[in-house]
Amino acid sequence: MELFKFRAGTAPLLVSMPHTGTYIPDWLAPRLSTAARALPDTDWHLERLYDFVDVLGASVLVATHSRYVVDVNRPPDNASLYPGRDTTGIVPMDTFHLEPLYLPGFPPSEEEVAERIRTYWRPYHDRLRMALAEIKAKHGYALLWDAHSIFSVLPRFFKGKLPDLNLGTADGKSCAQGIGEALAKTVEGYSVALNGRFKGGYITRHYGDPANGVHAVQLELSETNYMDEKAPYRFVESKARQLRPQLKTLLELFLLLGSRPRTG
Numbered sequence: 001m002e003l004f005k006f007r008a009g010t011a012p013l014l015v016s017m018p019h020t021g022t023y024i025p026d027w028l029a030p031r032l033s034t035a036a037r038a039l040p041d042t043d044w045h046l047e048r049l050y051d052f053v054d055v056l057g058a059s060v061l062v063a064t065h066s067r068y069v070v071d072v073n074r075p076p077d078n079a080s081l082y083p084g085r086d087t088t089g090i091v092p093m094d095t096f097h098l099e100p101l102y103l104p105g106f107p108p109s110e111e112e113v114a115e116r117i118r119t120y121w122r123p124y125h126d127r128l129r130m131a132l133a134e135i136k137a138k139h140g141y142a143l144l145w146d147a148h149s150i151f152s153v154l155p156r157f158f159k160g161k162l163p164d165l166n167l168g169t170a171d172g173k174s175c176a177q178g179i180g181e182a183l184a185k186t187v188e189g190y191s192v193a194l195n196g197r198f199k200g201g202y203i204t205r206h207y208g209d210p211a212n213g214v215h216a217v218q219l220e221l222s223e224t225n226y227m228d229e230k231a232p233y234r235f236v237e238s239k240a241r242q243l244r245p246q247l248k249t250l251l252e253l254f255l256l257l258g259s260r261p262r263t264g
Helices: 110-139 179-185 202-207 237-258
Strands: 004-007 013-017 059-063 142-150 165-168 192-194 214-222
Touching: 004 110, 013 110, 013 237, 059 110, 110 142, 110 202, 142 202, 142 237, 165 179, 179 192, 179 214, 179 237, 202 214, 214 237
Parallel strands: 013 059, 013 142, 142 214, 165 192
Antiparallel strands: 004 059, 165 214
């Protein structure tokens, strides 16, 4: 199984999907708990939901392996992205609902964690870095859209119900000034938050470098807007048809704003 799928586009936009993969290697599967084997924390169906991005000319990078193998949206040193708040690590030990991922006696050792980072984490980031460099060399700047989704209600991480669309720009540090605000203003018919509970993960924070012409935005979608949130996590096309035009509008605006990037 390849570690990721990549399609090169013609526009200055790269869409990254780091958590939609579902592949569990044979050496890992027997060690996982019943709760883990359902892969509940997958960013389900994002490729299908974002089926319009080729029309926009976007390049697309998709992780094939489950985030339970390694989470490519966490820093390699496993530092917390939200100090003082609960979060999962680069190699998670439990599900978002605090269920153990591993059968008793089978968690990974520190050496295994380090090997997973080398084997699965680094190749994704090598390709991501290369793609951004290629886009910037061609266009003079690069736009990175990090696509995610999550349960609409998840008491471990936030109170109540999550807004429908959660834009993250690392509090304005990962893209030019005003881009996040302009994107939020274009949302219609859905609730939206900018730099709320989700400010952008490692990918957005690490690669977003507006002073050097790389602008990164994360979108964390509430899954209830396009799928069933209980197993088997069915895609709901009728909901997706309503959501896609909003997503397309966001990406088209991102492309427009990025074509006259400002620093700061």
